[in-house]
Amino acid sequence: MSDTTISLTGKVVIQFGGTGLLGRALVKSLASAGAILVVASRNRAALQSLADTERAAGRQVFIEETDIGSEASLASLRDRVLAKHGRVDGIVFNAVSRPMRTMNDDLKIWRESMETNATGFFATCRVFGDAMAKQGGGSIVNIASIYGMVGSNLALYEGTTMTTAPDYFFHKGGMINLTRYLASHYGAQKVRVNVVSPGGIYNPRPLRPRNSSTDTTRSRCSAANCRRRGCASASACNPAANCCWRALRCSARYHKVARASCRIRQAWRPAELLLRAKCKLIGG
Amino acid sequence: MPTNPAQRLAQQVAIVTGGASGFGEEICRAFAAEGAQIVVADINAVLGEKLAAALTAAGHPALFHRTDVTRTADMGQLVAATLARFGRLDIMVNNAGISHANQPMLNVGEAEFDRIYQVNVKSLYLSAVHCVPVFRAQKRGCFINIGSTAAVRPRPGLTWYNGSKGAVVLITKSMAVELAPDGIRANAINPAIADTPLLTTFMGTADTPDNRARFTASIPLGRLGRATDVANAAVFLADPASEFITGVCLEVDGGRCI
Numbered sequence: 001m002s003d004t005t006i007s008l009t010g011k012v013v014i015q016f017g018g019t020g021l022l023g024r025a026l027v028k029s030l031a032s033a034g035a036i037l038v039v040a041s042r043n044r045a046a047l048q049s050l051a052d053t054e055r056a057a058g059r060q061v062f063i064e065e066t067d068i069g070s071e072a073s074l075a076s077l078r079d080r081v082l083a084k085h086g087r088v089d090g091i092v093f094n095a096v097s098r099p100m101r102t103m104n105d106d107l108k109i110w111r112e113s114m115e116t117n118a119t120g121f122f123a124t125c126r127v128f129g130d131a132m133a134k135q136g137g138g139s140i141v142n143i144a145s146i147y148g149m150v151g152s153n154l155a156l157y158e159g160t161t162m163t164t165a166p167d168y169f170f171h172k173g174g175m176i177n178l179t180r181y182l183a184s185h186y187g188a189q190k191v192r193v194n195v196v197s198p199g200g201i202y203n204p205r206p207l208r209p210r211n212s213s214t215d216t217t218r219s220r221c222s223a224a225n226c227r228r229r230g231c232a233s234a235s236a237c238n239p240a241a242n243c244c245w246r247a248l249r250c251s252a253r254y255h256k257v258a259r260a261s262c263r264i265r266q267a268w269r270p271a272e273l274l275l276r277a278k279c280k281l282i283g284g
Numbered sequence: 285m286p287t288n289p290a291q292r293l294a295q296q297v298a299i300v301t302g303g304a305s306g307f308g309e310e311i312c313r314a315f316a317a318e319g320a321q322i323v324v325a326d327i328n329a330v331l332g333e334k335l336a337a338a339l340t341a342a343g344h345p346a347l348f349h350r351t352d353v354t355r356t357a358d359m360g361q362l363v364a365a366t367l368a369r370f371g372r373l374d375i376m377v378n379n380a381g382i383s384h385a386n387q388p389m390l391n392v393g394e395a396e397f398d399r400i401y402q403v404n405v406k407s408l409y410l411s412a413v414h415c416v417p418v419f420r421a422q423k424r425g426c427f428i429n430i431g432s433t434a435a436v437r438p439r440p441g442l443t444w445y446n447g448s449k450g451a452v453v454l455i456t457k458s459m460a461v462e463l464a465p466d467g468i469r470a471n472a473i474n475p476a477i478a479d480t481p482l483l484t485t486f487m488g489t490a491d492t493p494d495n496r497a498r499f500t501a502s503i504p505l506g507r508l509g510r511a512t513d514v515a516n517a518a519v520f521l522a523d524p525a526s527e528f529i530t531g532v533c534l535e536v537d538g539g540r541c542i
Contacts, residue, residue, distance in 0.1 A: 180542045187504030187539050 009034035012085045014077070016068060016124060017095030018061075019046035021203050022143065024053075026094055031059040038081055040066035041095070068095055068120035074127040082131070090139040091128045093121060100165040110167055117171035122178065129186050129193070137190035142179050144197045148172030172197075291319030292523045297370040299323040299362060301353050301407065302380030304331035306480035307430060310511035311377055311518045316344035318519055320375070323366045325351035345370070353380045353407035356414075363414040372422065375522045376415045378408055378452075379430045386441035386488025397444050404448035408455050419468045427470040428521050429456045430514070431533055436474060436541045441488055449474075453533045460531030469530040471521045476537035478509030504539030 008030065018027045018039035031037045031054060039061050041047050047063040054061045064080065067073040081088055097116035100109050125140060132138025145168070152164040176195050183193040288294060298315050302308040304326035312322050316339050324339075324346060326332040332348040339346035349365050352358045366373050382403045384392045408429060419425025431452040438446035452472060459470035477486050477499050489495045500508055517536045520526060535541045 183539055184504060184542050188506070190505070192505075 007034050010036065011089040012036045012038070012081065012087055013090045013092065014038045014040055014064075014081060014088060014128065015092040015094060016040050016066070017093070017143075019043060019050050020094075022198070022201055023094050024050065026092060026143075027054065027061060028057075028059070030092065031061055035090075036062070036085055038062040038064055038085075040064045040068075040077055042067050068124050069115050071123050071127065074123055078127055078131050087135055088128060088131055088138060090132075090141065091124070092141045092143070093124055094143040095120070095124075096143075098165065098168065100167040102163045103166055105165075113167040114171065117167070118174060121171070121175060125178070125182055125193075129182060129191055132191045133186055133189035138192075140179075140182065140186075140191065140193040142175055142193070142195040144175045144179075144195045145172045146197050146199045148174075148176045148197060288319055291317075292519060292525070293375075294319035296320045296374040296522065296524075297323070297366065297372050298375035298377060298522065299325055299366055299373065300377040300379055301325045301351065301411075302430075303377075304328045304335055304348075306482065307475065307478070307511050307514045308377070308379040309335055310515040311379060312339065312346070314512070314515035314519050315375075315522065316342070316346060318523075320522075321345040321370050322347070323362070323369075324348045325353070325362050326380070327352050353378075353410065354402040356410050359407075359410040359414045363418060367418070373415065373418050373425070374422075375426045375428065376411055377428045377430070377518060377522075378411050379428075380407060381430060381432075381449075381482075383442060383445040383482060383485050385485050386439075388441065389443040392444055400444055400448050401451075404445075405451045405455070408452065412459065416463065416466075416468065419463075420466050423467045425466075425468045426522055427456070427459060427468070428518055429470070429472045431456065431472040431474045433474050433476045433535060433537045433540050435533075436535065439486075442486065456533060457531045464530060469527070471530060472533040473514055473517050473521070474533055474535045474537060474541070475514045476503055476509045476535075476540040478511065478514070480511060483508075502540060503537065504542065507538060509536065509538065 011034075013030055013035040015023070015026060015030060015037060017023050019041055023039075027037065027039060027050065037060075039047060039050060041063075042065065044065045047065065051061055051063045062084075064077050066077045078088070095116070097113060099112050121142075125142075128138075129140060132140075147164075147169050148171075151169065154164075157163065176197065179193050179195040186193060293315055296315075296319070298320045300308050300312050300315070300322065303312045303322075303324035305328065308324075308326070309331075312324055312335060316322050322336070322339060322344065324332045324336045326348070327350065329348070329350045332350065336346045336348035347365070347369050349362050350358075351362045363373065380403060382400055384396050384400060411427070415425065415427070429452050432446075432449035434442055434446040435449040435453040453474070456470050456472040459468075463470060477483065484491050487495055487499060496508065500506060513536050517534055521529065521532070521534065
């Protein structure tokens, strides 16, 4: 008989990147499922705010200031967590840096992106993959994007000043295939490695306009209801978060890219266009 | 039995074809445990009646309906019987499937080829014919089709079976895009070779520890699949919390397809 309840009670889980729209939903979902949750981020103030918010909601999260661009910082985090909690059962890699804005940005900005999104990602998986392999098992859940699987549809952005940055397509695609590599590498040591690829996620907060053109578009958006983007705010309709914490305990090792994709059909394009102007997109 | 809203499939009505044994049986049990009302559809009335009775005895509303998934009349009556008993249909699990024995492709006769495509592929067509109108009227519904890792990483000796499962995967994705505007989701599960009644058919040899080891060696997590693995994935896809997941063909394979 299958399990009838889903629980992460007693599982020590470290989440990287927890203060953004999706990150906060993941925190809520993991903590609600009973995980002993450690949230790691560079931003101490945002971490403290997150911990306060969670505490007010009756959930406990531990916070650890960490720079994933530094292997020493990651090793230190590992040692602190092992000292305090005795083990690590899983990590959720949701950290992302988005310094690049356009195709024409300086290569210096591309390199900056890779330092976090490629090198930092790999270092995190290695430090904690090795730790979990050593203790006899664990689970890595990476948060990628449908933009690691498909190119952008430029027609969606016609008439706006919006752009899609190329680095994102590169490192999210890399994350998906590195997940396969890591799943093979750590499989024999019972460390499962999976990736969840959300589509764009609706942000109910007002957009901070970058310029007047975007603002004009935004003013037309209120009539365009969501044909149904992903939702990060409510656990009841939170596919990414649900996938995520379920993947931590599902028996499938490669939780095949759960494509919570919002299919862009020809007829939907006007709505998509408006939504993209209104929504701050997370993960695509 | 009073429904418990904490259950993941509370108040959902599900049909599971091939539901009397193997993956199907475990899907029925898992769905029932999560609060679903179950219609066990199978050509094997003895096993099907037994399972429905066991579920009912355990307090889970369940019904057996003898069904040949290759016959449109049977599928129509299955859906009608479901609506008559439970008043609705939320989840259609197209699990019934067969294979030829593992053997050189040219040894498989035409009649057996046809039978495989009728059970594995035509059944999806008939399932759509009879379920989509119901789902459309409700503006919601969920198909879960059981594909196979054979569709993604085929093994030699199972060519025609592999092709039928390739069709299952593509049909699932195509159903997902075409039916999305109606609020209907379609997903597939691709199990690895598992400890079910079809095991020796897939292996093409006797079920011995040595032969099992040969197949286990190709699965990174180091064991064959279990019916519970597939059942857990089916619960996940059927769960209303997965309302934004469609067109996914989820490998439940211990890493076989990496």
